[in-house]
Amino acid sequence: MSSSSSLPIARDGFTYAHPRYQTSYYEGLVAKMLACGNPEQIGYIAYRCLRCGQDTHRVAMSCTSSLCLRCAKVSLDNWVSQVSKVLHEGVIYRSNELVPDNGVDIEKFARRALCAGYVFM
Numbered sequence: 001m002s003s004s005s006s007l008p009i010a011r012d013g014f015t016y017a018h019p020r021y022q023t024s025y026y027e028g029l030v031a032k033m034l035a036c037g038n039p040e041q042i043g044y045i046a047y048r049c050l051r052c053g054q055d056t057h058r059v060a061m062s063c064t065s066s067l068c069l070r071c072a073k074v075s076l077d078n079w080v081s082q083v084s085k086v087l088h089e090g091v092i093y094r095s096n097e098l099v100p101d102n103g104v105d106i107e108k109f110a111r112r113a114l115c116a117g118y119v120f121m
Contacts, residue, residue, distance in 0.1 A: 029067050036063035036071060 015022050035041035039060040049055040064071050087093065 029065055032063040033065045033068040033071075036065070036068045 032042070037060045039058055042063060043061045044058045045061070047057045047059065049057070062068075062071050062074075064075070066072050066075065
């Protein structure tokens with residue numbers, strides 16, 4: 001789909017700057033994300049009241065898209081739950097990063113790190 005006028009996401013500057021996202025695939029993802037939680041657009045499940053049988057309660061479907069912040073959070077929470085089952089209980093896992101100070105010559109630091117295992121003759 002090359003016509004940018006038919007794509008709703010082509011109205012902003014992002015898709016003009018990044019034309020590879022002007023496809024029907026990305027149009028579908030964005031449309032699905034925008035419809036998330038809207039029962040008229042994405043559908044719903046209706047529940048009937050168990051006491052009186054008269055009232056119904058509608059629960060909107062979700063899009064399950066990774067672009068949608070609400071649905072991506074659910075997916076992330078499920079992933080964290082799966083990973084936490086694999087980790088050992090009682091062990092503290094930490095992530096360390098080496099961030100050089102502004103005054104450090106990064107190239108000199110990298111040369112020393114590369115040459116540390118070699119003996120020059």
